[in-house]
Amino acid sequence: MGFKTKLVRAGVRPDPETGAILTPIYQTTAFVQESVDEYLAKGYSYSRSGNPTVRVLEEKLTVLEGGYDCSCYSTGMAAIQALIQGCLSAGDHAVISDVAYGGTYRLCTEVYKRFGVEFTFVNTADLQAVKNAIQENTKLIFIETPANPTLKLTDIKAVSDISREKNIPLAVDNTFLTPYYQRPLELGADIVVHSTTKYFDGHNATVGGAIITGNKNIHEAICFIQNASGVIMSPWVAWLTLQGTKTLAVRLDHQSASAKRIAEFLEEHSKISTVIYPGLPTFDQYELASTQAEGFGTMVSFELNGGVKSGRHLMDSVQLCSLAENLGSVETLITHPSTMTHADLDELERKRVGITEGLVRLSVGLEDCSDIIDDLDQALRLV
Numbered sequence: 001m002g003f004k005t006k007l008v009r010a011g012v013r014p015d016p017e018t019g020a021i022l023t024p025i026y027q028t029t030a031f032v033q034e035s036v037d038e039y040l041a042k043g044y045s046y047s048r049s050g051n052p053t054v055r056v057l058e059e060k061l062t063v064l065e066g067g068y069d070c071s072c073y074s075t076g077m078a079a080i081q082a083l084i085q086g087c088l089s090a091g092d093h094a095v096i097s098d099v100a101y102g103g104t105y106r107l108c109t110e111v112y113k114r115f116g117v118e119f120t121f122v123n124t125a126d127l128q129a130v131k132n133a134i135q136e137n138t139k140l141i142f143i144e145t146p147a148n149p150t151l152k153l154t155d156i157k158a159v160s161d162i163s164r165e166k167n168i169p170l171a172v173d174n175t176f177l178t179p180y181y182q183r184p185l186e187l188g189a190d191i192v193v194h195s196t197t198k199y200f201d202g203h204n205a206t207v208g209g210a211i212i213t214g215n216k217n218i219h220e221a222i223c224f225i226q227n228a229s230g231v232i233m234s235p236w237v238a239w240l241t242l243q244g245t246k247t248l249a250v251r252l253d254h255q256s257a258s259a260k261r262i263a264e265f266l267e268e269h270s271k272i273s274t275v276i277y278p279g280l281p282t283f284d285q286y287e288l289a290s291t292q293a294e295g296f297g298t299m300v301s302f303e304l305n306g307g308v309k310s311g312r313h314l315m316d317s318v319q320l321c322s323l324a325e326n327l328g329s330v331e332t333l334i335t336h337p338s339t340m341t342h343a344d345l346d347e348l349e350r351k352r353v354g355i356t357e358g359l360v361r362l363s364v365g366l367e368d369c370s371d372i373i374d375d376l377d378q379a380l381r382l383v
């Protein structure tokens with residue numbers, strides 16, 4: 001079955017009671033049991049432990065990533081929390097990409113450090129640095145590629161060779177490319193993490209998360225946390241995410257094509273000093289971007305000649321692009337990572353990983369590309 005067919009059809013069956021083509025929203029807390037020893041339908045008992053609408057999304061995402069199973073969460077951060085709790089205990093250590101979603105960094109350094117878990121943040125694009133960071137007590141390697149917001153790539157296959165040799169699970173945050181463009185489990189990873197808030201939803205309507213696992217043991221350890229701590233996705237969110245997922249491929253193809261055109265426009269513009277887009281031949285990991293994934297994505301980061309002052313001026317001058325923190329939606333969004341998404345990193349840490357004060361991040365939406373370019377052009381005239 002082709003990927004677009006899977007996007008539309010996988011996991012979804014007509015409702016056996018009514019024939020409804022869309023999965024019903026099972027808005028219920030409890031499920032009636034046949035007897036003390038028997039559940040009525042499919043083992044559902046209480047919606048924290050499992051809900052049929054959420055289950056359909058979990059089955060769809062399992063097929064899309066080519067995994068063993070999936071569990072869905074209230075947010076992407078709740079999924080990352082379940083990942084950490086499922087894999088690590090006090091005294092354990094994890095190796096994590098030094099450029100990662102700001103919330104991941106905050107959760108590790110400000111929450112799990114207090115519980116006695118150790119973290120080393122390394123440049124996971126540097127394989128020797130990954131090897132050097134591994135300790136006796138390392139129980140998880142967690143990479144984000146492309147990384148938010150500098151779009152630095154990590155070679156998933158190469159890191160999985162290292163993690164397999166050491167018997168350490170490798171988790172990949174695949175939010176930026178989705179399984180339509182990149183399937184980490186096929187490249188040797190053990191776990192895939194998503195903020196479904198972004199491309200799966202795609203319409204700025206929900207917050208949600210998912211973890212797709214490659215084997216039973218890891219799945220059970222992580223799923224145990226989903227139920228024990230109650231960080232579940234609601235049936236409403238699962239239903240909206242199911243509808244968004246069906247159009248993922250057409251949205252990503254259109255938005256990525258626009259992103260490439262916009263990156264080329266910016267690269268030619270006299271007021272722009274740097275453009276970062278994995279689909280530009282000038283991108284320093286262009287080769288890896290072309291081989292590891294089937295698309296380059298919708299995110300473009302850039303810097304203006306006038307640095308932070310001009311960058312801020314641009315973000316305040318755009319009229320069509322929205323100044324907002326989300327990404328992956330049908331609306332084009334513009335963000336200032338150093339004061340918005342990555343404000344929790346201290347200045348030195350930001351500088352070290354390349355999140356400069358002048359960096360602007362654009363999540364290219366589904367509007368006509370020429371309208372987005374016109375908007376950037378008029379704003380650039382003002383700076």
Ligand SMILES: *Cc1c(COP(=O)(O)O)cnc(C)c1O
Nearest residue numbers: 075076077101175195197207208
């Ligand atoms: C947004 C995001 C997260 C966190 O997801 P939420 O749904 O906002 O909690 C994690 N990783 C990446 C790469 C993200 O972009």
